[in-house]
Amino acid sequence: MQQLTSLIIPLLILLIITHGLIKHIAVYEEFVEGAKEGFNIAVNIIPYLVAMLFAIAIFRASGAMDLILNTIKPLADQIGFPVEVISMGIIRPLTGSGSVGVLAELISTYGEDSMIVKMAAVMFGSTETTLYVLAVYFGAIKIKKTGYALQAGLAADLAGFIAAIGITYWYFS
Amino acid sequence: MLNKIWASLIIIGISFAFAQDVYDEVYNTHNNGIPVQFELLTSDTSHQQLTLTTNTYKLNATFKQNNKIQIHLSPESPKKFLQISAANNQKNNLIADIISRDNTSISLLLPEIHWEKLREVTQAAFDTAKFAVKLALGLIGIMALWLGLMQIIEKSGLINYLVKFVQPFLSWLFPNIPKNHPALASISMNMTANILGLGNAATPLGIKAMQQLQKLNHNKDSASDEMCMFLALNTSSVQLLPPVTLIALMGTQVSELIVPIILATSCSTLVAITVAKLFAAQRRKKRESCNN
Numbered sequence: 001m002q003q004l005t006s007l008i009i010p011l012l013i014l015l016i017i018t019h020g021l022i023k024h025i026a027v028y029e030e031f032v033e034g035a036k037e038g039f040n041i042a043v044n045i046i047p048y049l050v051a052m053l054f055a056i057a058i059f060r061a062s063g064a065m066d067l068i069l070n071t072i073k074p075l076a077d078q079i080g081f082p083v084e085v086i087s088m089g090i091i092r093p094l095t096g097s098g099s100v101g102v103l104a105e106l107i108s109t110y111g112e113d114s115m116i117v118k119m120a121a122v123m124f125g126s127t128e129t130t131l132y133v134l135a136v137y138f139g140a141i142k143i144k145k146t147g148y149a150l151q152a153g154l155a156a157d158l159a160g161f162i163a164a165i166g167i168t169y170w171y172f173s
Numbered sequence: 174m175l176n177k178i179w180a181s182l183i184i185i186g187i188s189f190a191f192a193q194d195v196y197d198e199v200y201n202t203h204n205n206g207i208p209v210q211f212e213l214l215t216s217d218t219s220h221q222q223l224t225l226t227t228n229t230y231k232l233n234a235t236f237k238q239n240n241k242i243q244i245h246l247s248p249e250s251p252k253k254f255l256q257i258s259a260a261n262n263q264k265n266n267l268i269a270d271i272i273s274r275d276n277t278s279i280s281l282l283l284p285e286i287h288w289e290k291l292r293e294v295t296q297a298a299f300d301t302a303k304f305a306v307k308l309a310l311g312l313i314g315i316m317a318l319w320l321g322l323m324q325i326i327e328k329s330g331l332i333n334y335l336v337k338f339v340q341p342f343l344s345w346l347f348p349n350i351p352k353n354h355p356a357l358a359s360i361s362m363n364m365t366a367n368i369l370g371l372g373n374a375a376t377p378l379g380i381k382a383m384q385q386l387q388k389l390n391h392n393k394d395s396a397s398d399e400m401c402m403f404l405a406l407n408t409s410s411v412q413l414l415p416p417v418t419l420i421a422l423m424g425t426q427v428s429e430l431i432v433p434i435i436l437a438t439s440c441s442t443l444v445a446i447t448v449a450k451l452f453a454a455q456r457r458k459k460r461e462s463c464n465n
Contacts, residue, residue: 008369016322016331023329034324038317041380042309049305054298055179058186061297062290067189093408100418112426121430125419126437128410134175136312137404138396140380141387145395148452150175152405155448160409160441164433167440171433 041140048139052131056094065090084110088120089161093130093154100124119168127160128153190290198287203253205285208272213279225279240271242281260286312376319377323359332358346406346446347399349389356385360403367407370414379407398453405445412438 020027059065069087076083084106092099103120110116130153138146197203211225211232225232225244230251234244246254246265258267261284270282326332332355339361340352350356359382366375382403390397396404415434420427 009371009374013322016325016329019331020325020329025325025329027325030324030328031321033321035317035321037320038313038377041316041320041384042313045309045312046306049309050302051179053301053305053308055182055186057297057301058294059182060186061294062186062190063193064185064189096418100422103419103422107422112423117423118430118433121419121423121427122433122437125412125415125430125434126410126441128408130408131178133408134404136376137379137383137407138400141383143387143394143396143400146175146404147396147398147401148174148449148456149396149401149404150178152401152445152449152452153408156405156409156441156445159444160437163437163440167433167436171436 044142045136045139048135049132052135053095056098056131060091060095060098082116082119084116085119085123085165088123089157092123092127092161093157096129096132099129115168115172118172119165122168123161123164126164127157130154130157186294187291190294193290194288197289203286203289205287206282208280208282211279211281213274213277223279225281237268242269242271242279243267244269254283256289257284257286260284260289260292315373316377316380319374320381323378323381326358327355335361346402349397349399350386351389354385354389356382356389356399359385364406364411368411368413370412370416372416375407379403398449398456401452402446402449405449406442409441409445410438411442 017027020030065087068090069083072086073083076086088099088102088106091102103117103124106117106120130150134146134150134153138144138149201207211227214224214226214231215222223234223236223242225234232244232246232250232254234242237243244254244267246258246267248255254267258265261267267284269284272280272282274280326335333353335358336353336355339357343357343360344350344352347357347360359378363375363378363382366372366378383400386397386399386403387393389399413431413435415427415431419430423430
């Protein structure tokens with residue numbers, strides 16, 4: 001499977017170019033024509049990304065999340081639920097690099113074989129950085145009113161979060 | 174909803190930092206104005222160099238004029254010292270006053286720190302604003318590459334085969350996209366890239382799909398049902414292969430996680446589709462009742 005992914009992109013590019021040549025397309029000119037847009041899109045995204053990332057950065061730097069976690073820790077401990085996993089659940093939709101940091105920290109504290117790390121890793125693998133994706137995709141087409149996209153995205157994250165805990169627990173015990 | 178979440182991130186962040194700083198001021202948790210005692214490990218009077226130590230760490234320092242001492246820091250130095258040096262806009266060193274000294278020990282008064290949390294929060298905000306621009310500009314190259322290839326696909330008609338192939342699968346998810354519309358191709362390519370864990374290709378293709386959906390959108394300012402569905406699918410991250418970062422972090426352990434990840438991601442994708450469909454139905458009802 002791993003080998004397949006490294007094959008697919010070069011083969012796809014080969015297919016696109018040769019098919020273009022067969023159909024008598026001026027491939028170089030068309031490529032440049034399409035590629036022109038790349039700059040504008042990236043520039044469009046900037047304000048959306050700045051708005052999103054700076055708010056998340058303020059939240060993270062304030063240490064408010066640690067307080068939230070410490071508050072629910074006694075409660076979670078009582079039902080035997082690893083509170084560290086919750087930090088993954090909160091941080092995952094917010095920042096990609098942040099969740100990598102949380103996962104790396106959990107690995108160094110508990111080791112790859114622990115249930116907590118497995119849960120966090122499944123969570124990491126089965127959900128996305130919702131707010132970042134939202135800012136990039138809607139920023140590119142200058143959409144400010146995001147409708148119910150965020151609700152649906154966060155619902156998916158929550159489902160992925162719960163599913164990751166349940167499924168990992170069931171799968172490894 | 175986005176407005177509220179966005180605002181609460183900022184408000185919670187700043188208020189929490191403020192509250193913590195007030196607490197620190199009231200209880201003087203930074204130990205401002207309290208001299209710190211160090212043992213003198215070595216003291217080279219000719220070069221004015223000395224090494225300070227406590228039970229847990231060692232610091233190198235140099236004597237300065239006016240009974241002051243300059244402590245040299247490295248990134249591994251204790252956090253408290255790094256905080257003080259950052260709060261005084263100094264890099265890797267800090268100036269402290271000598272209160273008293275004899276042959277074996279020295280007592281220092283470190284510079285005071287106030288409103289440390291708020292300073293950190295402000296710094297984080299500025300740094301991320303810069304980083305966001307870097308991130309967006311970093312997309313230019315890869316965006317241009319995929320948009321160029323997409324242009325060839327469209328012109329050569331290759332896209333039509335793809336659209337015909339995926340139409341039956343996607344028309345239920347995106348009922349308002351006209352038959353044989355190229356948006357279906359971009360959507361399917363983005364989803365394929367996601368499934369195979371090709372993040373580099375997924376984002377540009379997804380943006381291309383969004384652009385095509387925007388052409389079909391009646392209200393250019395707000396997201397259509399199709400866009401919301403597409404975004405929800407993307408954030409739920411349908412994937413067969415674990416993301417590269419996870420492989421890097423977990424090593425070979427990742428192979429036994431593949432099955433749970435596929436199961437969990439299927440759950441989140443199903444929920445994403447269901448929620449988006451429910452919201453779309455609600456929207457449609459509202460629109461119909463407005464028309465009547």
